[in-house]
Amino acid sequence: MSTDPRRRFEPELWKCLREGYSFRALGRDALAGMTVAVIALPLAMALGIASIPQNVADSLSHEYPWLTPPAMGLFTVVVAGLIISLLGGTRVQIGGPTAAFIPIVFAISLEHGHAGLAVATLMAGFLLLVGGILRLGRYIKFIPYPVETGFTAGIAVTILASQVKDLLGLTILNEDGRLATIPADFVPKISLLVSHLDSINWHAAGVGAASLACLLLMQRVAPRTPRALIVIVGASLVVSALGWHTATTHFDGMHARPVVETIGSRFGGIPSSLPSPALPGFSWSLVREMVPSALTIALLCAIESLLSAVVADGMTGDRHRPDQELMAQGAANIGSSLLFGLPATGAIARTAANIKAGARTPVAGVLHAVFVLAIMLTAASLAKLVPLPALAAVLVVVALNIAQVGEFRSLLRAPRHDVIVLLATFLLTVFTDLTIGVGVGVVLASVLFMKRMADAAADPRVRAYAADNPSDPADTPHPPDPKDPARIQQRAIPPGVEVFEINGPLFFGVVDRLNDVLRGTTRAPAVFILRLRFTFHIDASGMHSLEEFNHKCQRRGTRLLLAGVHAQPLFEMTRMGLVDRLGIENIFENLDDALARARTLIHRERAEQDHPNPAHPTPDHPTPPTHHDENPGRGSE
Secondary structure: OOOOHHHOOOOHHHHHHHHOOOHHHHHHHHHHHHHHHHHHHHHHHHHHHHHOOHHHHHHHHHHOOOOOHHHHHHHHHHHHHHHHHHHOOOOOOOEEOOHHHHHHHHHHHHHHHHHHHHHHHHHHHHHHHHHHHOOOHHHHHHOOHHHHHHHHHHHHHHHHHHHHHHHHOOOOEOOOOOEOOOOOOHHHHHHHHHHOHHHOOHHHHHHHHHHHHHHHHHHHHOOOOOHHHHHHHHHHHHHHHHOOOOOEEEOOOOOEEEOOOEHHHHHOOOOOOOOOOOOOOOOHHHHHHOHHHHHHHHHHHHHHHHHHHHHHHHHHOOOOOHHHHHHHHHHHHHHHHHOOOOOOEEOHHHHHHHHHOOOOOOHHHHHHHHHHHHHHHHHHHHHHHOEHHHHHHHHHHHHHHHOOHHHHHHHOOOOHHHHHHHHHHHHHHHHOOHHHHHHHHHHHHHHHHHHHHHHHHOOHHHHEEEOOEOOOOOOOOOOOOOOOOOOHHHOOOOOOEEEEEOOOOEOHHHHHHHHHHHHHOOOOOOEEEEEOOOOOOEOHHHHHHHHHHHHHHHHOOOEEEEEOOOHHHHHHHHHOOHHHHHOHHHEOOOHHHHHHHHHHHHHHHHHHHHOOOOOOOOOOOOOOOOOOOOOOOOOOO
């Protein structure tokens, strides 16, 4: 990667063109772009329909007669897909709407309408731009794997529930006889669907079941074929040939419905051109309301796009630049919001298909957007014939694929803390929303990680040593190296002294274990030595907890000494004033000095008990430092 600051945020497309681009590469990219366009076209329409509630679609049709949900999906492919390929930091990334956004976009639109969705998408775009400029892309990888698996599985379940209505042809009406809007929340949605199972349209259910079976069969026997397009074209031909797209039936004796609903019967079709850019109408109160939604969109976009980039790196051997990718995703979402599109991100499945089709540069992604636009301009009228049960079947297969059932089942056999994080994230994503699911999952994973670090860093069965038991316990799973010259067992520990060794960072979780050790002693030791030779970092929480532990030691008449303190912890403790409060005379570079200090303190205490002389107290001088240095990398003891 170039260190030139002018090229720090250079798009991969510009880099490829600067390095040289041949007609042979153009041919490969054109073929890949056409392949992905064929995949993206039906999927975009399905995602648009699934993302926009019926009442929002109805209100949009009054204000913008040409603006329909399937058209919004196509606008997103063209606009966002083009921008991501032009500006992205991944050579073969394909951008556009994805199934993961369906529950989020649906909930935002249902509560705030199209204006709220446009404002949230615009704000998310700016958040992603700022994140890229601040170089935050590298931190997305720290989201734990159980959290990723849990929320993607939760999204998959939500998508499956959202497609039951169109897959089975259920008719759910309001009191005024118009199509009802399905609730965004999972439990009310399932309750409503179950209560209307008696309205199944068997013609539509047959089309949906046949489409689903064909998709699953082709996925197994012909995985490289554009399955979605083939099935949708086939279903459209069958429905048109049988006249089901125009015929109607009375399902309850009063209300008529199409034998099989199509894009044309519900939405009227799609436009044959792109709209003019327009700022969404918003107020500051709406902006404040949409901040959580914008954060959710930005977070999911960052996670999914960088995950897709990692998958692409594994397939091509390239290395993506996460900060440039975040900036491209931000620009793409800004552009999509201004052109009546949906939130966009990198699409893992389409990116993989792009690579398998021979793409090697971002030109393939640019051409994929151009091809989709060309199809819109020339064949928009044919979209009216597409049956909605077939589109629902496409999204059902997408949901099954992103559910990662095998990985989910495998994680159920993982350590208990990972299973807890997985199930908590999954259930909260399904029954609340993605923001709560991911937020709680990350916090829970962090807390459990700190608990494990505390256990690993400070296990009193292994790390606590006293004068009456200086040897290692026989049952310790990781006994210290007997050849280590710095072993506590090589030292003579005076009576009344306990040594506790920490193996890792010093934070509040570890100090809590120290409190357990102190409480577990039948008689408070005169001196407690805390050995920190493996502790290279301490934070504010750790320092506060250490000071609290020192107060507890003082209340029990125990003197706390620190041994083996490294430069970073010592610097931070000095800056925070902790060294002054602990006493510089109680902090040592190695264990030998600390033990010598402990002997001095114990001898002084005994002398005072045997010969009390208040008029002449023993001066409290620190033991002169020795040349020993136990810190790894700075010498041996």
